[in-house]
Amino acid sequence: MKILWLSHLCPYPPKGGVLQRSYNLIRELSKYHDVSLVAFNQKALLPTRKELDAAINEFSKFCQNVSVLPISSERKKYGRWLLVLKSIFTRDPYTINWLKDKAMFGLLRDRLSRNNYDLVFFDTISLAPYLSLFKKEKLILNHHNIESEMMLRRAYNERNLLKKLYFYQEGKRLAIYENRECPKFDLNITCSHVDSERILRRISSLEVNEVVNGVDVEYFYPLGGDRLNNSLVFAGGMNWYPNRNAMLYFARHVWPLLTEAIPDIRITVIGRDPPARLINLANEDKRFKVAGFVDDVRPYIDRAAVYVCPISDGGGTKLKILDALAMGKAIVANPVACEGIDVKDGETVLFADSPAEYVKKIKLLFENRKLNKKLGLNGRKLIEDKYSFEKIGRKLATLCEGL
Known part of the structure; x- marks a missing residue:
């Protein structure tokens, strides 16, 4: 089959989240079919020409054709903010107007x-x-x-009244x-049965199937290095709310209790664009390390005794949880962070939803240590x-062939 993959971003390097999912699905699908990629370049992800060329060269190894365009609103100073204001008064949500080019x-x-x-794969509703x-x-x-569900959950959790109203309006318009x-699509694909149920509750006639998030198991595996006692790690881009x-919640509400209970505890927080509050805490408390973006998260995850994931918002499934599981890590996480992943409290993770x-x-x-090892295995x-x-890629190829 000849497949056109239309994307809202150029998913490279495949380090977490959407980038990791899309990169691996494109690569695996290309083993079975001829895939061409047409994508927008989000400057926050690939800000330099060198980085963009590296991405294009990578996809050219397995795609028939690769084309990447800048997003019009990002070419102008304050372009996105002007689009946010404009979108308040239009029928369509901001993310739809953002990618209409x-x-x-x-x-x-x-x-x-x-x-x-033969087939066109839309990598997000915003490309409709x-x-x-x-x-x-x-x-x-x-x-x-x-x-829409993710935006409404964001509105529910937001304390600022103006932001809450804006997110609520966007969520309703997205719905x-x-x-x-x-x-209008022949098939809608979700990351989990949880998301399938969410959308089918509203649109019961949809043809829906799950293509779950996954892991490159030959890349993420237990490295077997020495572990640092009483150490934590978290990995995730801080440009994703x-x-x-x-981590702001963790720093404010959990970390003070942890340092009181375990004085020699330490944590490494990995991810691009860390907020000033975390950087300030790291300057004040040497046990709280902010590493920022790193080329390879695996050594950091491998050294930690426990992977912590206090995410209580967002949708889909969290690839950071899958990566940590693949590396044999014991995990303490908010249940929301594990939505759509077939984990069990006490068997593969431990759940927590309060500082205590x-x-x-x-x-x-x-x-x-016995429980720690059991969870990891x-x-x-x-x-x-x-x-x-x-x-997972084989399943996606089969779904494409069945249409």
Whole structure:
């Protein structure tokens, strides 16, 4: 089959979240079918020409054709902020207006004039404005999250009244947009049964299937290095609000209790764009290390005694949890961080949803090495059985062939 993969970002390097999922699915799908990639470049992810060229070169190894365009609103100073204001007074949500681009319409028309695609894969609902270009191709829509549900959850958790109202309005408009556009696709793909149930509650007629998030099991595996006693690690880009809010919560409410209960505790927080509050804490308390972006998270995860994930917002499934499981880590996490992943409290992770519970569960895993090892072994086995990207990619290829 000839497949056109349309993306809201160039998913490289594949370090976490959407980047990791999309990169691996494209790579695996290309083993079975001819895949061409057309993507926007989000400057926050690939800010330099050198980085963009590296991404294009990487995808050229397994894609038939690779085209990447800048996002129009990001070419102008304050362009995105002006678009936010404009979107308040339009029918469509901000994310739809953000990716509606004349240059992309032109590029896609050119690709269609030169190629006969069997299938077009839309990597997010925000690319639905380009649906009108495709008349005879089969269409798949990928849901990294159910965007409206995630936005409404963000509104619920937001304390600032103006932001709360804005997120609520966006969430409601996204729901209306999803209700209208999702049925136009031949297949909707979600990351988990949880997200499938969420969207089917609203649009019961949808054709939906799960293509779960996964792990490159040959890259993420237990390295077997020496572990630092009483040490924690978290990895996640701080430019994604669920990660940022999770670690700000942890620093404010959990860390003081942990240092009182375990004076020699230490933590390493990994991820690009750490907020000033975390950097200030790291300057004041040498036990709290902010590493920022790193090329390879594996040594940091391997050295830690426990992986902590206090995420209580967002949607989809958290690839950081899958990576930690693949590396045989004992994990203490908010249940929301594990939504859609087939983990069990006490068997593959320990759940915590209050500062006191985090202290209790982390202390338990520091002291009980047998339990710590059990969680790690069970987590690795779960990944090998259900979450290898090789197996997941084969399922996606089969779904494409079945349309």
